Amino acid sequence: MTESPPVVAENAEQRARSGLIAGLVCYMLWGFLPLLFDLLDKAGPLTIVADRTVWSLLFVGVFLAVTGRVGETRAALRNLRLVRTLVVSSVLLASNWLIYVWAVGTGQLVEASFGYFINPLINILIGMVFLGERQRPLQTVAIFIALAAIGLQAVGLGRLPYVALAIAVTFALYGFVRKTVRVESAEGLFIETTVLVPVAIGYLGFSFWQQGGLGLHADPYYMGLLLATGPATAIPLLLFTYAVRRLRLTTIGMLQYLSPSIQFLLAVLVLREPIDAAQLWSFALIWLSLAVYSADAFMPRKARARTS
Numbered sequence: 001m002t003e004s005p006p007v008v009a010e011n012a013e014q015r016a017r018s019g020l021i022a023g024l025v026c027y028m029l030w031g032f033l034p035l036l037f038d039l040l041d042k043a044g045p046l047t048i049v050a051d052r053t054v055w056s057l058l059f060v061g062v063f064l065a066v067t068g069r070v071g072e073t074r075a076a077l078r079n080l081r082l083v084r085t086l087v088v089s090s091v092l093l094a095s096n097w098l099i100y101v102w103a104v105g106t107g108q109l110v111e112a113s114f115g116y117f118i119n120p121l122i123n124i125l126i127g128m129v130f131l132g133e134r135q136r137p138l139q140t141v142a143i144f145i146a147l148a149a150i151g152l153q154a155v156g157l158g159r160l161p162y163v164a165l166a167i168a169v170t171f172a173l174y175g176f177v178r179k180t181v182r183v184e185s186a187e188g189l190f191i192e193t194t195v196l197v198p199v200a201i202g203y204l205g206f207s208f209w210q211q212g213g214l215g216l217h218a219d220p221y222y223m224g225l226l227l228a229t230g231p232a233t234a235i236p237l238l239l240f241t242y243a244v245r246r247l248r249l250t251t252i253g254m255l256q257y258l259s260p261s262i263q264f265l266l267a268v269l270v271l272r273e274p275i276d277a278a279q280l281w282s283f284a285l286i287w288l289s290l291a292v293y294s295a296d297a298f299m300p301r302k303a304r305a306r307t308s
Contacts, residue, residue: 019246023255026239031262036232037104040225043216045101046203053200055230057193064186073187082183089177090192096170103163109267114153115167116260117286122172123252133248142293149285156279178241185241254293257286
């Protein structure tokens with residue numbers, strides 16, 4: 001009996017570490033995703049989001065079949081309360097996709113990355129208000145550094161960042177819904193894309209009729225890129241929902257900085273968007289904040305207890 005509490009604590013710590021690894025890989029993949037959307041700029045945001053939905057559904061469906069999880073998916077689909085919750089998350093997800101793809105296509109990747117800089121603070125706020133999460137001293141330091149960085153981002157933009165705020169709020173709410181619903185990552189994503197796919201197919205059919213043909217879908221190069229949006233969308237989302245069920249929402253919030261940092265570099269170095277000194281300084285502070293928070297996450301439990 002005396003051995004049970006340490007075993008439980010160790011299992012919880014292993015879950016947290018596996019969640020942290022999944023989260024890191026997820027945000028790195030998301031960081032480089034704008035390069036794919038930039039190559040698809042001729043397709044338009046609605047077409048890209050519609051194709052993302054269709055090919056993500058097929059990719060996740062094959063994944064569930066190969067891993068023998070079709071039965072769990074059917075059971076989840078019979079749970080009407082769960083499906084209703086996932087309808088909400090699917091709307092939030094589609095809204096976030098559409099705003100983000102539009103921002104990349106219109107040369108606003110810097111502001112889009114700013115949106116994902118804001119997102120962790122909204123995650124932290126939701127975690128503290130609705131889930132009763134509290135912060136350890138090092139985590140609090142990291143949060144204040146992140147607040148300073150976000151303030152500098154706002155100064156650099158010189159206006160209220162409507163696109164960034166929309167991106168931040170939709171994805172924070174999506175993460176909160178997926179945190180609270182009891183469904184595994186692949187099954188949940190399959191249901192979400194199943195909800196969205198009739199609208200996606202309807203839009204694609206309308207666009208084919210309006211164009212009098214398949215348009216870019218008839219071009220093997222663009223068709224290949226559109227097909228790639230399936231795994232490019234599904235794999236990070238599977239990792240994200242895996243991580244969000246194993247980590248505190250505040251930890252997910254701080255990991256979120258990795259993706260916009262990569263996007264920020266892509267915007268400046270690859271896509272040649274303009275940048276000023278305030279935004280550069282905010283980028284440095286964001287990375288400092290992530291380093292402090294990650295140091296606390298990897299610190300052994302006994303060491304964390306001494307600093308609390």
